[in-house]
Amino acid sequence: MWTIGFLIFLSIILGIGAWLFFVWSVKSGQYDDPEGPKYRMLEDEDDKKDSETGADH
Numbered sequence: 193m194w195t196i197g198f199l200i201f202l203s204i205i206l207g208i209g210a211w212l213f214f215v216w217s218v219k220s221g222q223y224d225d226p227e228g229p230k231y232r233m234l235e236d237e238d239d240k241k242d243s244e245t246g247a248d249h
Contacts, residue, residue: 217223
């Protein structure tokens with residue numbers, strides 16, 4: 193019988209831990225811009241730097 197109580201206690205502790213980790217990730221800004229990285233990957237940084245300095249290829 194103590195095994196069931198231990199498993200319930202363990203699952204509650206793990207659930208609270210997961211919830212605290214989620215709250216920390218939201219507060220630290222992990223979900224602020226989920227769409228940005230896939231568009232930033234497509235930008236060509238070399239063209240931006242050349243256009244800012246005025247250099248031609």
